[in-house]
Amino acid sequence: MKYAVGLDLGDGESALCWLPTAGRSEAQLYARGTEGSAIVTAIARVHFEEDEDLSFTAEARYRDIIGEEAVLAKNARHFSVNFKTRPDPADLQTPQPLIFAQILLTEFFTRYPEVRRECVVYVGHPAGWDRKSVETYQKHFSAMDVPVRLVAESQSALVHVRDRRAEHRQAGGLDRVLVVDVGSSTTDFTFVDDLIPRNLQVGSDLGCREIDATLAEMVRKAFANDTKFIESLGQDGGQDMLLLLCRRAKEAQFAGARLRLQELQAGCDDKFTPFVVPSVGWLGQKEIPQQVVRAPGGWAERLTATLIEVRDQLGQDKPELIVLTGGGSRMPVVRQICGETFPDAVVEDDRDPAFTVARGLASTGRHRVAVERFRQEIQMLKDQPVFNDLIRTRLLSSFGEVRSVLSERLEMDLEQSKKPSQRLDELIREMAGMDHIFRKLRVELESSVTPLVLGICRSYGVRDDQFRLDFTVPDIVSSMMKARIRTAWRTMGFSQGVWDAATMVGQGGGVLLRGAVLAIRKAGAGPVLAAAAISAAAGGVVVGGAKGIEYLARRRLQTMLATAELEPTEVAKLVEQVAEAITIQMDARAVEIERFLAPDAETTDDY
Template identity: 55%
Template sequence: MAHDEEHDVRYAVGLDLGDGESSLCWLDTTGQDPARVYVRGTEGTAVVTALGRVPLTPADPADPADPADPADQSDTGTDLVHRVVIGEDAVLARNCVHFSVNFKNRHQPTDLQAVQFAQVFLAEFFARHPEVQEDCVVHVGHPAGWDRRSVKTYLRQLRALDVPVRLVAESQSALVHVRDRRAERPGGGLDRVLVVDVGSSTTDFTAVEDLVPRNLPVGAELGCREIDAALARIVRADFKGVDSEDARRFAESLARDGGDHMLMLVCRRAKEAQFTGKDLRLQELRSGCAPEFLPLASLSVERLRSVDIPERVVRAPGGWADRFAEMLTEVRALLGATVPELVVLTGGGSRMPVVRELCAAAFSEATVENAAEPSLSVTRGLASIGRHSVNVARFRRDIQALKDRPEFEETIRAGLVEAFDQAKSSLLSRLLARADRLNADDEGDLDALIRELTGLDEVLAELRVTLEDALIPLVLDICRSYGIRDDQFTLDITLPEIIGTAITRRIRALWRVLRNSQGALDVVTRVPQVGLMRLRSALRAGATPAQMAALVAGMAVIVALPKGAELGARQLIKTTLGNAALDPAEVERLVTDLAERISAQMDDRAREVERFLR
């Protein structure tokens, strides 16, 4: 499957390749339904991260193993074909010739077991859901504490899965799941949050402030696997140097290929039993595993039942709890003045009471919450990130398409024309009312005068309101289609300065005609007043009857002439402004510019969503 655009993808798959257990879920990116968790037979949703190789049949030259099938492997120098099996199929394979667990480490070019596990796991899932394989992106988690080189190596190896793959920090994916779970809770914001993801190989920390997540560079070397390793050392020590049949059988079983891995698995099951109180199904393990491992499983279980794991191992001086507490002190120092309001515990290891206890002590100001189904938080979050990524891509596509819709551009175009008409109307009324300071020549003074006489600031304010009233509903229609509430998306239409500049520039081009016409209007409307002043002056000065007659005759001519001149000046001003229009090419440029600016602002909103997805 290949997609040119992320928004074309129909399904998002979340794959949590855990060091102890793995899980997979998927969802339809076009809906809002929760992720479906893949259930693997009787194993349930949590699949033990184990690999085994079991022989099939002697190789038939006419029917060789399919090289494209990652489950078929031919041993060099033999004629046997082996199938790779995973999960309990590996644990309970009685004819298993190789067995391994706990293979999730900082990735080097030769560390391919996790990838092989993923290949088999996905192949099995896709066989049951071929429609998903045809149209999906798989999001895989990685420890937040891994360096870039390890992440790049891991991604390069996972590309062998033959489906599009994205890598996401595990604690960050857990954060997205927690955010989704809290989204409908009143007051359930995520202003300052610390997500603590306690896994088998690592403990990840993600701090969130003002919706921006930050993966902290600690925890990559501390996981619950260390507890399993401590238990394995206790079991080994119990048999070391002991001269007995049980000790001999245990040593022989442990020395077999995969023996140390089987011991780690038994120790992990014993640890989980004491922290969860659930049946470990150890009887099934003893009866189902390869005969070579039976002494190891049986004898280890007997020893581990008598070990108080929480006190003797986890809380032992210098043990896992002490190291976890030291790490929390380091995290607190990294956060500085940013004190979390909420600490969310995820991952299978978060079920240990000591984790909550130490987090509450380290962050006494915060509320500490255990995620529901903590072992599935990462998986669900990975699928949710897939949906969010696709929806962000679709949202951006729709936003980009919005600015090209005819009604969007026509609204902006009509608003610009109306704004120019309002500016002309204001200027006309003020010119006809004999505006002052018409002798401005300096370009800066002239622009300021035009801005004042046109009432440009008020005109642009009205234009902004007009555009917001017309365009924001179009934007909100798109937002609602993606489940974004109206109060979660605000659009502040900021008009580019070029709009005012364009209107001013067009008026300035007419200014000489307008100024001359208004100047003439000013003169002719003042002439009658001047004549009356002269008559009054003549009377006060005692002018002769002849002088008065001449003055009156002259006034008759003067008073008669300005009326035509006034009408001509007024008409010229009206005609000049009436014919004035913005240049069509300039209008198109303004429409494009404003549409791009609005689109960019909406794109910023999309990036707010993406901040959870980086």
Template identity: 35%
Template sequence: MALPLVNAKYVVGLDLGDGESTIAWRAVDGSGPVEVFRRRNGEVRVLSALGTRPPTGRVIGVDAVATPGVLHFSVSFKQRPPGKQVMSPPYVVFARTLLNEFFARHPAIRSECVVYIGHPSGWPDHAVQLYREHLDELGDKGGRIEVVSEAHSALVHAADRSGRLPRHDRTVLVVDIGSSTTDLTVVAGGEPSNLPLGTDLGGAAIDRAIAAVLRVRAAGPEFDRALASDGGEDFLRLVARRIKEGSPNDLFGCDPRWRPLLDGSLRVARRLDLRPFLDEWAGRFRELLWQARQQYVHTPPDQIILTGGGSRLPFVRSVCAAIFPKARIDNDPEPQLSVARGLVVNGRYRVRVARFRSDVGAIVAGKELAATLEQEVDDAFEAIRAALLAQAQTDRDVLVHAFLFGVSAEELPSAADYSRSLVGEHLEERVRQVNRDLVPRFREVCRRYGLPADLEIEVPELHDVVFAEFAEAVQAPLSKIRDQESNPPAAAPSGPPPLRGPVVVFPNKFERGVQHVQNAVVGAQILGLIGGIVWDWNQGRKARRDLRAAILSVQLTPQSRQAILARVRTAVAKPLEDKAGEVERALA
């Protein structure tokens, strides 16, 4: 069973790249920095290379290059899943091997962590889902695997370096230049939008172009024989990448069978002008940004965040500035590590949001808040009863007089408004006190998990939610009194007696939400009470006595109390859920 998110003590971020991969991690609690995993051979940016070394098993990174006799050597194996595969894709095998190596060095983390793995932001939803399903294999020993956007994680990392989550009042364009793709993500109003562009434009496009030239210019018997060997084509692409980066010497310790590929390529590279390759890629990159501006980025970005190893190419910043001249351009000082670090920051916030939801849910559903609210509900019910009871027995009641002397019902306030005019201010002050008691508790939970504490709790006006139940409850005794009325005068009409102006009869069932009970007035209650009895002063007094008896007999049932409490709890929880959702949207 996967670890519940609220129980995670560590977050591990795996930037599973087409060219290089990186692991970072950090404890959920505490204030230490995000740490980056360094292999025993010194690799931090682990070469995304995979091979098999009989009989010991898989080898990855530079070990896959340097180990003699390695089989099934491959690089650049991260690709959009074409469909569900029976066998584990190479990127799953590579990720499992790298994570196992990490957990062997940090065994205490394995059972108490959640692993966040990035996906290219430009992939369509169905491809991301397939990618997630394949990577779920990594959780077969009880670990929890989550897959989130690489580009947006880089944005979260950049925002975290400034000490705050992405701002909702700014438009940000994240340009993540990886080996296989260039992902563009626009974040406006806190909502990320991944642009369907750049899925075929990564730094590896330059590698392939250089490799094509090397294959022709370095051709010869030894070179061709090495190229035809197991893993030869993949090794040539790796050589081309290192030539592009200016670090081919890193490969001098390679398997001897590939040495002709390296030597031949280096002889060609000494006379090879790389500018045409870079210029061609720069032109495609410029076209990509221009297409994004014309078709998708309708609001000029305030900020551009450059990330991914390809963002180190010298022309990237100037091209961005030319297409979006008003945007501030930010480079991570270590862009090749920003996604891994961002995955950790992203995951850490998600764990905190899960804990936040758990803690505030416990408060909202807890006995202490329930006891407070129950007392307030009971007090509100009795306050409404007392106020209406006093008015029901006096001839000075303006509503009773208005009804008896024939003023139209349209001129009368609603019963809810009438009740509120009697006790509303008293109950509002009680609500304000509940708010004053609740807000500090919830803000403390926000601060505990590093979430913005700028929230207000809105306990709904107790009068309205309680009066809705009161008005419905009073129907039973009123109906009983109506049924007990007998022998009305023969001349009396079957319905209510005629009065000057239209009158609305007290409805059978109050429909209460946040709207007031409309056209249900105390005078109309009396009308419904006495039915067709001939109206005179004494009968009006009897009606008031009967109404008073009905009000006295009303009790707040457990079902009504629970209905009120549920409504209040929902209202209390809403701004807290909004706060959690706001943070989650910033992490999407």
């Protein structure tokens, strides 16, 4: 897929953005004319204009419109806002959120047909929804003719926060983090510990529209005796228009600015004017932050209770960082309550919180595509000649160093006649003591292979300062090298019994030879001791008794070491093993990235 599309279908406002899955460009926000990138989640059913096709039935001559166009529509048959609710599996009707999404995506794809041809759409869902609700939501979107995946909203916000920090080379700070996504219908919580996100199933019934509903009830009580007000409000869509008025009044006060209330008052359908005009005036005189949000039993108290529930669920897992996202996070009371509930945590506001989820959804799509491509390229790396040649060269060099080190040690033993004899099994174990050779091999492999691997990593945003590369040389390398030396020893005819006979008998030459010959006959000893016996029988000099036979054995071993080589099949096997070990480690890097992209088993998002 060439593009990832993120759709944050909010209860109050929605946002849509997209980005190419290749590269690391920033997501582009979709703007609907003068409405901007924040799209009011509203839908209206209006009649076709007279000059449009009249061949349709009466019902078919209606069409659905969304956003600000729906808010300002004249003569709408139906108007609604705040319709994002937990889906009902038993409801067979097409839900309004799906209709809204279909209209928005159709409009977007008409403008950008190249995106539609090769894209996946990622849609957010509240983290507090249970699995059955998420499955139902997914089934609704399966009717669309483009691939759709669901991701928890607060988790997608986490992905965006991670990307934002990566841009500023802030690798740390995401080990123990709580993301609080304050939306209109829900407040979502995702906790990250050791790079693993956990979506908490709390807050699904706590959204900022509670404030709007409280204000709307206060307005209705204030004008309960106004007949024209009540009649106008009772028309289809009237209650939804009042909720929208209350939301914009709330936002205006928290933003400290006038927020299009007058535009709504002048532009709405005339049938709503009798209640819209007095409502705007009444709302402008109300101190919403103090008199409504912080009122006893109000929204602020409910947020406090929910955060305490989150704290209880986390237990000993205390966040070090709290990231606030979502349009509702702009209310100062949210930061204050988070700080009071988690006094040891740093509270951080995200920039443009209304678009955090949409950007994170699109980024999630890009990361998932990148991880799959990353895995494919790492697998292909194993078959590249330059990759395998680097490994082969380093392995053969290390084996040569093993031979050289052992040969030098044998030479030192020969020159130091007073040094105690070393048994055969101790010589073999000496190979296992050459940790520095294999440490050097690991360093050499890292220095040779890392540029190839990091070239792939960086092209997919897997930064080396975040994910440390550590190529551990498989045990088979040292085991096979030691086995090769041990096999060479055996071909020389050594056996532990012969070695014991040669080194543990008395010091007299005659006794030594008799013991050696008996041992040779019994154990079928090889050419070193046999040569020593023949030399003695012919009147030759046996060098230093037991020391002499050991001397010849070590000389013969030196000769063997000088010519010992790994078999081609052994080299091929070693190269394969090392390449596979590197591939496994790089796949682990992909898993670390996927931890941010896939929620826990209780709320998995792909079905």
